[in-house]
Structures are given as structure tokens and as C-alpha cells.
Amino acid sequence: MSETRKIIRQALVIGVLGVLLGAAVHLPLVKRFARGEFRETFFFQADYPGVVLITIQEAEDLWAAGETIFFDARGAGLYGEGHVPRARNLPEAESRQKFPADILELPRKRALVVYCEGGDCQSSLLLAKRLHDEGFKDIRVMTGGWEEWIKAGLPTETGDAEK
Amino acid sequence: MLKNKTLLLVFRLTLGGLFVYAGIFKVLDPLDFAQNIRNYRLVGQSLSFIAAVVLPWLEILAGLALAAGIWKRVSALIISGLLVFFILLTLVTILRGLDVDCGCFGALSRKSGLGVIFEDTGMLFMGLCLLFAPAKRP
Numbered sequence: 001m002s003e004t005r006k007i008i009r010q011a012l013v014i015g016v017l018g019v020l021l022g023a024a025v026h027l028p029l030v031k032r033f034a035r036g037e038f039r040e041t042f043f044f045q046a047d048y049p050g051v052v053l054i055t056i057q058e059a060e061d062l063w064a065a066g067e068t069i070f071f072d073a074r075g076a077g078l079y080g081e082g083h084v085p086r087a088r089n090l091p092e093a094e095s096r097q098k099f100p101a102d103i104l105e106l107p108r109k110r111a112l113v114v115y116c117e118g119g120d121c122q123s124s125l126l127l128a129k130r131l132h133d134e135g136f137k138d139i140r141v142m143t144g145g146w147e148e149w150i151k152a153g154l155p156t157e158t159g160d161a162e163k
Numbered sequence: 164m165l166k167n168k169t170l171l172l173v174f175r176l177t178l179g180g181l182f183v184y185a186g187i188f189k190v191l192d193p194l195d196f197a198q199n200i201r202n203y204r205l206v207g208q209s210l211s212f213i214a215a216v217v218l219p220w221l222e223i224l225a226g227l228a229l230a231a232g233i234w235k236r237v238s239a240l241i242i243s244g245l246l247v248f249f250i251l252l253t254l255v256t257i258l259r260g261l262d263v264d265c266g267c268f269g270a271l272s273r274k275s276g277l278g279v280i281f282e283d284t285g286m287l288f289m290g291l292c293l294l295f296a297p298a299k300r301p
Contacts, residue, residue: 007237010234018220019217022220025220038194038208042194122201
């Protein structure tokens with residue numbers, strides 16, 4: 001019995017220490033959390049100055065102008081079933097691989113739009129961060145994603161990723 | 164019950180070391196880890212944040228204690244408990260067909276899948292051996 005009690009006590013000590021250390025080491029973040037930040041997203045805009053969230057309407061305008069490259073962050077299967085016309089498939093699930101060479105050769109000022117399924121999908125944001133880390137300066141995240149794009153009745157395209 | 168002292172020592176150092184290593188990676192980028200937790204779509208934004216702040220330290224503390232041989236039993240218990248939780252979490256994630264990063268080792272994480280379950284099971288085996296190792300004779 002005393003053995004069990006000892007283990008519970010030690011576990012509590014480790015738990016409390018963990019909470020204290022976490023709070024102490026990340027005090028600035030915890031303060032911001034207490035002020036109400038991070039309730040919507042963990043994405044910290046200031047860390048990624050070139051990444052902007054845009055609406056479907058803005059995305060549509062960019063798409064219609066034809067100057068912007070669209071990236072679809074979903075898996076190849078979903079991409080094949082339907083995607084934004086001319087969008088490139090860059091599955092975020094394969095994010096351990098490097099970007100294809102032709103993407104790395106793009107001018108870093110080129111405007112890019114990334115999207116994923118929609119709802120609270122996160123892969124477009126992750127892709128945007130990685131593109132940012134590659135030095136791209138103008139990355140827009142279409143927050144409504146594919147779901148909103150279809151709902152808005154915008155053009156679609158099916159088929160596998162072009163090589 | 165495993166009694167080989169050398170093997171138990173190797174298990175202690177390996178498992179403790181791995182947990183410290185995994186914890187440090189997560190401490191370095193808490194927001195990234197919080198996002199990882201959120202991606203599993205089991206808990207909300209606030210709980211993901213709190214877990215991302217606290218969980219890595221539990222891993223580090225339990226890992227350090229286990230490797231150093233202080234409070235071996237309780238640290239093996241915490242680590243085994245976490246591993247059981249990780250395995251269940253990964254199973255549920257596979258069953259739900261979610262495509263997420265496991266978040267196991269910060270930036271070195273891979274996709275959550277069977278590979279992760281195998282690894283975790285291997286670690287759990289070590290954890291249980293340590294948890295049920297014979298107590299030191301006085």
C-alpha cells in the first residue's frame with residue numbers, strides 16, 4: 001500500500017514539475033495564450049511575413065488573372081478527383097521530400113496560392129510555411145479550401161498530377 | 164519478468180534517452196507541436212496548446228529520471244502510460260483515415276501510421292520490462 005502511495009506521490013511530483021517547467025520555459029507564449037491568442041490558429045503571422053490568408057473571392061480573382069501558381073496540398077487521390085484548374089499537386093503528407101526542382105527554380109517573388117480540403121484542414125498552412133522557408137515571399141493561403149471553391153461554383157478540373 | 168541487469172540498464176538508457184530526445188525537439192518548437200496535436204482532431208485548440216507546453220516536459224523529466232536511475236518505477240510507469248496512449252492514438256488515427264504527422268520527434272516526425280505503432284510497441288516492451296523488473300534487494 002505504501003509502495004502505491006509512494007508511486008502516486010512521485011508521479012504527482014513529476015507532473016507538477018512538468019507543468020511548472022513548461023509554463024516557465026514558454027512563459028511568453030503562455031502569457032499570450034492567457035490573453036486569448038492561439039484560440040483560432042497556432043500560426044504566428046509575424047514569423048511568416050510573406051504568408052497571407054485570403055478568401056475564395058480573392059483566390060478566384062488571382063486564378064482568373066492567371067499569373068499566380070496554385071498548389072493543392074491534398075493527397076494525390078483527392079487531387080485526381082478534382083482540383084482547381086492548373087493547380088499543381090504538392091501533397092503535404094510527402095513533406096519529408098524536397099520540393100521538385102522546377103518549383104525551387106521559380107523566382108522567389110512569384111505569387112503562390114495554396115489550399116487544402118477546407119474546414120479546419122491544416123496542410124495548406126504547413127505547405128505555406130515550407131514554401132516560406134524556401135524563400136518565397138508571396139504565399140497566399142486560400143482558407144476556405146477546395147470545399148468552398150466547389151460551393152462557389154468555380155471551375156474545376158479532374159485527372160492526375162501533370163508531370 | 165526480465166532479470167538480466169545489463170539488459171535492463173540498456174533498456175533504461177535507450178528508453179530514457181529517446182524520451183529526453185523527443186521531448187527536447189518538442190520544447191524547441193511548441194507551436195509546431197501544438198499544431199501537430201490539433202491535427203489529430205481529438206482535442207480543441209486550447210487543450211492542444213496546454214498539452215504542447217506540458218507533455219514534452221513530462222517526457223524529458225520521466226526520461227531523465229529513468230536514464231539516471233532515480234524513481235525508476237514511476238518513470239517507467241509514466242513512460243509506459245504515455246506509450247500506451249500514443250499507440251491507441253495512432254490506431255484511432257489510422258482507423259479514422261486521417262493523414263497526419265505523428266509529431267513524435269518534432270521536425271523529424273513521419274506520417275502517423277503502422278511504423279509508429281511498431282516503434283512504440285518496441286519501446287513499450289522496454290518500458291514494461293523496467294516497470295515489472297524485480298525490486299533491488301535491500
